Amino acid sequence: MTHQIKLTDVDLDYFVYSLRSQSLRSAVFNLAVGGKMYKAAGDVAAVRALSGINLEINEGDRIALVGHNGSGKTTLLKVIAGIYHPTRGQMTIDGDITSMIAINAGIEMEATGLRNIYKLGLMRRLSRKVIDSRVDSIAEFSGLGDFLHLPVRTYSAGMLARLMFSVATEFEADILVLDEWLSAGDADFVKKAGQRMQKMVEEAKIVVLATHDHDLVRRVCNRVCELKGGHIAFLGSTEDWMACRETQAA
Known part of the structure; x- marks a missing residue:
């Protein structure tokens, strides 16, 4: 069996209802950091957290998802892990997943x-x-x-x-x-x-890692996917990503 993750034209929207409420309006604007807000229908707004994601991850890849807070990297990670379902587009995964996201999810506090x-x-x-x-x-x-x-x-x-x-x-x-x-x-x-x-x-077989630690990216990953505002801004080898960063810093 060949292991693979493939996302094709994937979007993810968050929907916020009852916008007449000041607190919910504030929540919408907070969510909008890194994404685009639009009016959906009636008293509903949506935040496009991911837009047009095309990503293929193959067996042997150790890929880092990088970007500033609000760029969409953790959201994309949760889509891959099956925590969120794409609003549009297609995703196929061949292989069993272990997710280290919110690992205390599902805990029963009164149980031993x-x-x-x-x-x-x-x-x-x-x-x-x-x-x-x-x-x-x-x-x-x-x-x-x-x-x-x-x-x-x-x-x-x-x-x-x-x-x-x-x-x-x-x-x-x-x-x-x-x-x-x-x-x-x-x-x-x-x-x-x-x-x-x-x-x-x-x-x-495949590792997908969201991180701010660039040294970890160099040590562990062979590919990098950089996100900005819910879009893929860079997708390529770790070496090419590091070279781009050095060029931008010069």
């Missing part, structure tokens, strides 16, 4: 850490048998010990991050989708997690 491990695994369409085989490994990597038998509402932010990261990175995937790099838990855990993340990046 152990129960949440199963819930998150089932959300990824894994069988209970497969989850059973990985629970000990997840527990060991998280380092939470007996805390796994307590409700996660009793966890600190760092403990919750350790649990979520341990579950999210336990199962292999063809396509790895990342927002920024890593900030899960205390310093010791971040170091251990960074080593695991590096291994996942090396083993994945």
Whole structure:
């Protein structure tokens, strides 16, 4: 099987209703940063967050999505991860995706850490048998010990991050989708997690990474997609992107 992500003429709009409300009008203008606002129908406005995205990512690619805040890179990442669905255009994905975007999504705060491990695994369409085989490994990597038998509402932010990261990175995937790099838990855990993340990046067929860290782009990625105002402003090799940046800075 050949692994690939392909977006053709993809647009994404956010719709905001009841514009008579001053607070919602303000929300529209806040959303409009980096995109274009237009009146849709009646008392409705829309913000075009992505416009005319044509992007093909092939097996072996490690592609960085870069751009200023509001440029559309995280929105595009969420479209690829299946969190948002394009308003127009087509997207095809060949391969299983592991998404490291909002990794605490789906957590049940009143449930124990152990129960949440199963819930998150089932959300990824894994069988209970497969989850059973990985629970000990997840527990060991998280380092939470007996805390796994307590409700996660009793966890600190760092403990919750350790649990979520341990579950999210336990199962292999063809396509790895990342927002920024890593900030899960205390310093010791971040170091251990960074080593695991590096291994996942090396083993994945495709990696898509949204980041502001240009040094990380140079070290990890072979291609760059730069976004401005929801459009692709640059698409090419990392070497060509770095050369363009040096020329602009000169």
